[in-house]
Amino acid sequence: MTTERAGVLEGAIAPAENNKLFGHLQAEAFLAQSYKSGKGHHAVLIEGPEGIGKATLAFRFANHVLSHPEPAEAPDSLVDPDPASIITRQLASGASHNLLHLTRPLDEKTGRAKGAITVDEVRRAGKFFGQTSGTGNWRIVIIDTADDLNRNAANAILKILEEPPRRSLFLVLTHAPGKLLPTIRSRCLPLRLKPLDKEPMRQALAHLGFDLTGPNADRILSAANGSVSEALKLLNYGGLDIAAAFEEILSGQGPAVRKQMHKLADILAAKDSETIFDxxxxxxxxxxxxxxxxxxxxxxxxxxxxxxxxxxxxxxRLTVSDAYNLDRKQTILALLDDLKNAL
Structure with missing residues (x-):
């Protein structure tokens, strides 16, 4: 089964390294103009489904702010990051002293991302703001995503948001804003991103080297629901086959369906199948x-x-199965049985 590095899907470009963004011109213009006005909010909650460009937008805006530290002198629109710029290179390599990217840490034993962003990770933000910037530039924290903060981590972030340090900027990403602490939402300016339309989807996938002109093009675009990451799962991880098998199981009857269920469960429970299981x-x-x-x-x-x-x-049940490392095949079979019974 295909694996990915540091949470980046095969065929994707890490948001910190991606110099292109498609389909979010209004959001880009809003961020650029609010920053230039000098009245931009210290914390922006970038909302929207997974895989539509939230993290890419966050790094793109961070590049803009760090490249133009004086708001009044900044351009009124975002441009593609310059690959030759030292700021772009530092952000892409994770070497910037002015940006902290908070995400789920890797488990050294399993090599997989842990289930949550812990309070220990958030404490890094406290140390980050406690250090003196040699350039006097902005300090930016990207929380990717706030959905992954456990309760203690969320409360720790809230304390920083309540009393933000001078020249600090929080870019808080979320797939499900309704699940966040209301107090976190109330201290952030919401910026909602919509799923990509078909043409921006084609452009984004072409940027990644995929030419969606074949017989499955419309099917992939429709099934992806405006998410580039979902499209990559369909293209590179056998997602189309998984979806087809799922439909056959739901509509089928008899012993043959039971055999299909076991075959699907075996694929989803195989080693290194995290992406396709998700x-x-x-x-x-x-x-x-x-x-x-x-x-x-x-x-x-x-x-x-x-x-x-x-x-x-x-x-x-999916949460419990993951937390306690239960037999994934049996979990899948039980869920399919319950769904078929409900139908």
């Missing part, structure tokens, strides 16, 4: 929630409520 988990949860919405729209509130409870139960 893809399947999202696919499964998305299907249940869509069924609940369809039932509600049709006026079948009892069925809608039952499916909503099923969705909540699935999310909890």
């Amino acid at each position: 893809f399947f988990s999202s696919l499964l949860m998305g299907r249940v929630m869509q069924l609940a919405r369809d039932a509600a729209t049709a006026g079948d509130l009892e069925r809608a409520e039952r499916l909503a409870r099923l969705s909540s139960g699935f999310a909890e």
Whole structure:
């Protein structure tokens, strides 16, 4: 099964190294103009689904601020980072003394990202702000993502947000803003990014070397739901095959379906299958929630409520399975059984 380095999908460019962003011109213009005005907020909550460019936008804006430390002298639009610039090179290599990227740390034993951003990681932000900047430049923290902060880490971040240091900027990324502490949301300026339309999706994938003109192009664009990372899972990780197998299982009956379920579970439980398992988990949860919405729209509130409870139960079981390293194959089979029974 395909693996990726430091959380970057195969075929993707790490956000800190990516010099292109597609489909978010309004968000870029807003950030550039609010910074130039000198009235920009010290913390921006960049919201939106996974894989649409939130982290790339954050690094792009950080490059802009560090390249133009005096707001009044900054241009009124963001431009592609200059690969020859020392600031661009430092950001791309993680060597900038003016930017801290907080994300889930790697577990040295497993080589996988840990389940949460801990308070120890947040303490790095305190030390970061405690150091004197040799250039007098801005200090920028990118929290990627705030969804991954555990309770203690979230409270520690909140304390810094309440009394931000001078010339500090927080770029807080979130896939699900409704799940964050209300006090964190209240101290940030929300900036909502939408899933990419088809043309920006084509441009983003072309930038990564994918020519979406083949017979599966429309199918991939439709299934990706405006997310470049979802498209990469479809293209490089067998996502199309997984989605097709899932549909066959849901619509099928009899012993043959049981065999398909075991085959799918074996693939998803294989070694180094984290990415495709996450893809399947999202696919499964998305299907249940869509069924609940369809039932509600049709006026079948009892069925809608039952499916909503099923969705909540699935999310909890997936979390518990991951936390306690339970047998993934058995978890998948149980979830598929429950979904088929509900249908």
